[in-house]
Amino acid sequence: xxxxxxxxxxxxxxxxxxxxxxxxxxxxxxxxxxxxxxxxxxxxxxxxxxxxxxxxxxxxxxxxxxxxxxxxxxxxxxxxxxxxxxxxxxxxxxxxxxxxxxxxxxxxxxxxxxxxxxxxxxxxxxxxxxxxxxxxxxxxxxxxxxxxxxxxxxxxxxxxxxxxxxxxxxxxxxxxxxxxxxxxxxxxxxxxxxxxxxxxxxxxxxxxxxxxxxxxxxxxxxxxxxxxxxxxxxxxxxxxxxxxxxxxxxxxxxxxxxxxxxxxxxxxxxxxxxxxxxxxxxxxxxxxxxxxxxxxxxxxxxxxxxxxxxxxxxxxxxxxxxxxxxxxxxxxxxxxxxxxxxxxxxxxxxxxxxxxxxxxxxxxxxxxxxxxxxxxxxxxxxxxxxxxxxxxxxxxxxxxxxxxxxxxxxxxxxxxxxxxxxxxxxxxxxxxxxxxxxxxxxxxxxxxxxxxxxxxxxxxxxxxxxx
Numbered sequence: 001x002x003x004x005x006x007x008x009x010x011x012x013x014x015x016x017x018x019x020x021x022x023x024x025x026x027x028x029x030x031x032x033x034x035x036x037x038x039x040x041x042x043x044x045x046x047x048x049x050x051x052x053x054x055x056x057x058x059x060x061x062x063x064x065x066x067x068x069x070x071x072x073x074x075x076x077x078x079x080x081x082x083x084x085x086x087x088x089x090x091x092x093x094x095x096x097x098x099x100x101x102x103x104x105x106x107x108x109x110x111x112x113x114x115x116x117x118x119x120x121x122x123x124x125x126x127x128x129x130x131x132x133x134x135x136x137x138x139x140x141x142x143x144x145x146x147x148x149x150x151x152x153x154x155x156x157x158x159x160x161x162x163x164x165x166x167x168x169x170x171x172x173x174x175x176x177x178x179x180x181x182x183x184x185x186x187x188x189x190x191x192x193x194x195x196x197x198x199x200x201x202x203x204x205x206x207x208x209x210x211x212x213x214x215x216x217x218x219x220x221x222x223x224x225x226x227x228x229x230x231x232x233x234x235x236x237x238x239x240x241x242x243x244x245x246x247x248x249x250x251x252x253x254x255x256x257x258x259x260x261x262x263x264x265x266x267x268x269x270x271x272x273x274x275x276x277x278x279x280x281x282x283x284x285x286x287x288x289x290x291x292x293x294x295x296x297x298x299x300x301x302x303x304x305x306x307x308x309x310x311x312x313x314x315x316x317x318x319x320x321x322x323x324x325x326x327x328x329x330x331x332x333x334x335x336x337x338x339x340x341x342x343x344x345x346x347x348x349x350x351x352x353x354x355x356x357x358x359x360x361x362x363x364x365x366x367x368x369x370x371x372x373x374x375x376x377x378x379x380x381x382x383x384x385x386x387x388x389x390x391x392x393x394x395x396x397x398x399x400x401x402x403x404x405x406x407x408x409x410x411x412x413x414x415x416x417x418x419x420x421x422x423x424x425x426x427x428x429x430x431x432x433x434x435x436x437x438x439x440x441x442x443x444x445x446x447x448x449x450x451x452x453x454x455x456x457x458x459x460x461x462x463x464x465x466x467x
Contacts, residue, residue, distance in 0.1 A: 004127045005194060005202045007095035009138040009184060011070035012041045014145060015062055015093070017084050018075035019045030019053045026075040026099045027053075029147040030135060036150035037142040042067065062091050072096040073135070073145055078103070078113075081131070085117050089124030096121065097145065098130035104190050105132055114192035121193065133189035134165035140183055140208050148172055154181030158289045159203040161186050161196045162215040164243070167282060175286040177435055179448055182289070183208065197225045204232035211289045214240045215282070219270070226274055233275035237292045239464075241279040242267050277464050287452070288461055294450065296424050297467045300381030301326045304374050305352035306416075308361075308387030312455075313352030316386060316430070319459035327351055334377045341373060342366040356387065364408050368415045375423045382462055385416045386430035389440035389451075409440045417449050426465060430458050 014034060020027040027047070031054050034043050045053035048060045059065050062072065062084075072088045074081055074096055081100050088096050098117070103110035114131065121128050129136070135146030139155035147165070152173045158181075162168045165187035172181055184206075186199045196216060203209045212232070219225045229238060271278045277292075279285050303320050305327060307313040317327040328351060330338075335349040343349050347357035353370065360366050374380055388409050394402070413429055420427035429451045435442040441451050452458045 002202055002205060004095070005198060007070050007127070008097060008129050008136050008186065008194075010141050010143065011095075013044065013068060013070050014041060015044040015046050015059075015065060015069045015072045015088075016053075016075065017046045017062065017072055017088075019047050019058065020050065021054050026147075030073050030075060030099070030145055033135065033137070033144040033146050033148065033150070037139070037144045039142050039144070041070075041143070044069065062087050062093070065091075069093050070095070071145075073099065075099045082113070082117060082120065085120050085126075085128070089121055089126050092124070093126055095127045095129065097133060097135060098128060098189075098192075099133060099135065100130075101132040103131045104192070114190060118193050128193035129186070130189045131192060133187040134169070136184075136186045138184050146185065146187070148185075152176045152181070154179065155183045156181060156290075157208060157210040157293060158182040158213060159184040159186075159206065159209040159211070160213040160215075160285075161188065161199045161203065163188050163191070163196055163217045164215055165189075168215060168285075171282070171286050178445060179450070180286045180290050182213065182286075191220060195220055197221060197228060200225070200232065200238070201228045204228065204236060210236060211292050212236060212238045213285050213289050214238065215243060215285070216240055217243045219267075222270065226270060229274035229276055237277055237289075238275075239277045239279050239285060239288050239292070240271060241282050241285055242271065243282075279464075280460060284457065284460055287457060288464055290450065291461045291465055295420065295426050295428075295465065298382050298426050298462055298465045299467050301466070302328050302379065302381045303462060304330070304380045304383050306367075306371060306374070306383065306385045307352050307354055308356035310348070310352070310354050310357060312386050312430075312432075313354060316384065316455045316458065317352060319455045320462065323459050323463040325459065325463055328379070330374075330377075330379055334374070334379055337373050337377075338370055341369050343370070362405070362408055364412055364415075367412050371416050371419055371427075375419055375425055375427070380425065382426040382428070383416075383419075384428045384430055384458055384462075385413065386458075387432075388413050388429070389431045389433060389438045391433055391438055393437075393442065394439045406440050410444055413440070413444055413451070414447075414449065426462065428452060428458050428462065430455070 018027040019031050044065050045058040047058045050058045072093045103114045137144040137146045148169045160182045188196045203212050305313050330351045338349045344358045348354045433441050434453050435445040
């Protein structure tokens with residue numbers, strides 16, 4: 001299985017059947033993706049009506065290609081796909097990605113057509129991915145056979161397997177501005193042959209992958225999925241967002257990929273049994289995946305909040321405790337230690353610790369000392385610093401005092417970020433502002449310091465990071 005799936009992520013040569021440079025067409029999207037990276041393999045555009053595509057000589061037919069072809073990517077109309085699969089099989093192509101839609105997601109007759117494709121491919125020992133997919137990519141090999149623009153892609157040790165593709169591309173585009181992405185991606189679509197479970201097993205054995213993200217609408221072989229997921233989750237975190245949990249979304253899933261979504265409680269039980277981490281939202285998939293490879297695990301439930309705003313501390317306490325974490329009152333000894341460092345009587349030291357009320361805005365050394373005192377106390381399993389940074393981007397001619405204030409903010413956040421490495425305890429930084437709204441957040445984001453701008457995201461990540 002591993003060898004047969006490798007062709008979809010690390011082929012030595014690719015033929016794009018239906019390749020074109022016509023804007024907005026799938027043959028164009030896939031060609032642009034392949035040419036956007038320094039892919040070392042051979043690319044063969046196949047188009048009987050073109051002499052070249054994006055400057056590469058085109059072939060009239062796949063049989064005109066003299067050299068071996070590992071992977072065919074099919075972007076032609078539905079009524080021509082079966083013939084193309086037969087031609088690829090006779091040409092001894094190892095695998096075919098079928099971009100073309102209009103099969104089992106639209107009708108029962110479409111399911112029959114999918115089965116016919118599998119029979120033809122199987123008779124030649126060829127594997128099929130799809131139909132109704134948007135491609136794959138493997139950034140470790142500079143291979144991008146997908147519709148995702150290269151400028152939205154970041155190579156790392158996270159892999160994603162999705163039964164739907166467009167929404168995940170949106171996550172990648174949005175996550176890029178926050179330094180988030182995945183190194184390997186597979187869109188499985190209707191799964192007439194290879195399935196999401198197959199690629200789960202593949203990535204479970206892949207040394208380049210430390211965390212596996214999945215968007216699932218259905219599981220076609222539940223027993224096998226449970227066996228594989230249970231084994232892999234002992235070595236690598238698996239994060240799943242299960243779509244189709246309600247009646248309306250199940251109906252949408254059936255028309256999307258032909259998936260029969262099943263009973264919500266059954267899926268929740270399966271995910272729990274296998275050690276899978278169930279993501280409560282689609283949007284959390286990337287941040288949670290990154291947290292699992294970037295941060296130490298949370299080994300308890302106690303969270304201390306250090307905040308510049310008392311109201312944010314109250315709201316974050318709600319978010320944390322509603323998920324089963326605790327925001328415990330600090331001991332009298334620790335509170336006195338914080339007072340001795342400079343916390344004024346008007347500022348709370350109970351937890352949340354309100355440094356804003358102490359007026360310590362410019363006291364970099366004091367604020368960092370407060371963080372170290374809390375983390376070394378033995379009274380905390382994780383710390384959240386929230387509210388540093390200010391809105392607005394620096395403009396030319398900004399006053400010196402503003403630049404000094406922003407630099408102090410950046411050094412404080414960087415210092416707390418380093419404390420995570422020093423102590424082995426999770427330290428999350430929170431701000432309501434995104435990199436587009438705050439110069440501090442923007443500059444630190446470019447340095448690779450993760451800053452979360454939603455309280456529920458902070459709470460969910462900490463909750464799901466627990467060992």
